[in-house]
Amino acid sequence: MARAAGSAGFPRAARLLLPGDFARVFAVRRSAASGPLVLYACPALSAAQPARLGLSVSSRIGNAVVRNRWKRRLREAFRQVRARAALPHGNDFVIVVRSGAVPAGAAGARQVEEMICDLAARVVARPAYAAAAAATRQGTAPQPTTEPPRRRR
RNA sequence: GGAGCGGACCGGAUGAUCGCCGGCCGGCGGAUGCUGCGGCGUCAUAAGACGCCGCGAUGACGCUGGCGGGAGGAAAGUCCGGGCUCCGUAGGGUGCGAUGGUGGGUAACGCCCACCGGCCGCGAGGCCAGGGAAAGUGCCACAGAAAAUAGACCGCCUGCGGGGUUCGCCCCGCAGGUAAGGGUGAAACGGUGAGGUAAGAGCUCACCAGCAGGCCGGGUGACCGGUCUGGCUCGGUAAACCCCAUCGGGAGCAAGGCCAAGCAGGAAGAAGUUCGAUCCAGCCGUCGCCUCGGCACGGCUUGUUUCGGCACGAAACGGCCCGUUUCGUUACCCCCUUCCGGGUCGGCUGCUGGAGGCGCCGGGCAACCGGCGUCCUAGAGAAAUGGUCGUCACCCACGGGCCUUUGCCGGCCCGUGGGAACAAAACCCGGCUUACAGGUCCGCUCCAGUC
């Protein structure tokens, strides 16, 4: 099991790494957007599990340096927020980057942290999300995990 | 001092703290499998419980501590070349593609070095797809008479006819000669001089330029120098087709190997029988043997087994042909081929020590090669090398002070504010190309000044 949520570390277990994880999060279709970021959320299989993060930065954003800069900035911000226990447990998040400019410096880092907290709180607070969470935890509706994400075609 | 040419190199340093990736060394827990990890099933849900399978005392797994390591000169673009892996093998011709002075370097190259030739620059130097146009085909707009086996628009000359005349000749037409002169064009079929002619013309001659061939000398060679002969002169374009020479089998680490898990199969298909050998079977024969049913030997075949040859079909063989190899050829099944469909996309490995870096010596003009010594320097995988706060160094702007100067310029110090590029390994190397803040060093050229 992963270590306690109060820890400041950011182990691999706190990351979304498999294509299936991403597909499940996108299939739930619960998102909020603010500025350059879009945050997708999905109830995890166990509600006590600490929050997990996945990143999606397309090549449209910039070259490899810019994309890596975004990912590091977001991982660091997520780590800080997670250490303060400011994120609701039992959720998986995927953050999609929409625009190119990376916020720099300490002020930029704080800004990103606030943005993540705000977006996560907004998505999780919705009534529809609570219903989805209940359905997932019941185990009666595990369809989003197996359903392919490209339904809009 | 100014302007410039060629080459080599650096790509911030350091500290605190919090993180990430992988390596090594520990500590604690840890089973006659009830406690760990992975998977499956059932039940349930807040973490879970139970069962089964596999792994784990060579220590799995969890927690935790320490040590040392962690992007580039282009890691980039993916434009070439190789290693490596698989395609059972990597053959000949043709096609296709690439390359294109010569010699060398190299694992190899479209790369590098040296040299040759051409062009540019006062020079240091720079650039060049730089084989063949007398093997063939095509094209050369507009202008111009004519644009490629040359060609008569004006002009010049001769002859004939007509007309005019100041009797010198002039004008018009026709036929012919002529490439000297005109003008066009990117390009007009050698140049100068003399002879020659009705006028002219390489028509002839001398010299020069250029072409082809022979010989001599130098060089490994590209080529250079000299000499003789020839026809007297030959347009450009091959980054137009083409010819010649050389090279190239295909795919790519998502290659390939192992483990786990999972699923579902279906449809269609062409081509043989003649010959040789052989096994079995049957029939016939034999002054053969004998326990009278067989054995032995020989021959035959509408049969039959296997092999070979030939023929046909398919594949290896992703252009085609030949050749080679494999499989198949009465029907069904199997096999083979083609088409459609289904499942997986998890883990381990390949995975980093190599055509490797540095130093010295030797060979070579050099690229590079050889020897010796020494060093170990990233291995991620939704993809690690980062965040924050300082200090120092660098650059820019502004302000102030000092030095220098007639002044501008310039130099040093302090303060404030800002900036700090291009860009991140993805199997590994050798190159090429492109991007790049700022800076360092070496060699050389030209111009000006001083001694």
Added chain:
RNA sequence: CGCGGGGUGGAGCAGCCCGGUAGCUCGCGAGGCUCAUAACCUCGAUGUCGCAGGUUCGAAUCCUGUCCCCGCCA
């Protein structure tokens, strides 16, 4: 990783193979027709042919390099 296509007035496309004049439709501007608008008629303007270099007398076209956009395969 491997491969293919494209970049031409404001928009969408021809022209490129086989070099010499950049054209079509819509749009835009002016004028006409109409009481007026649309439609229609006449006229007109607008092009570094993505960029750089080369071959050629001459390049949108041929060659090389480079930048950007779109797509395909596993």
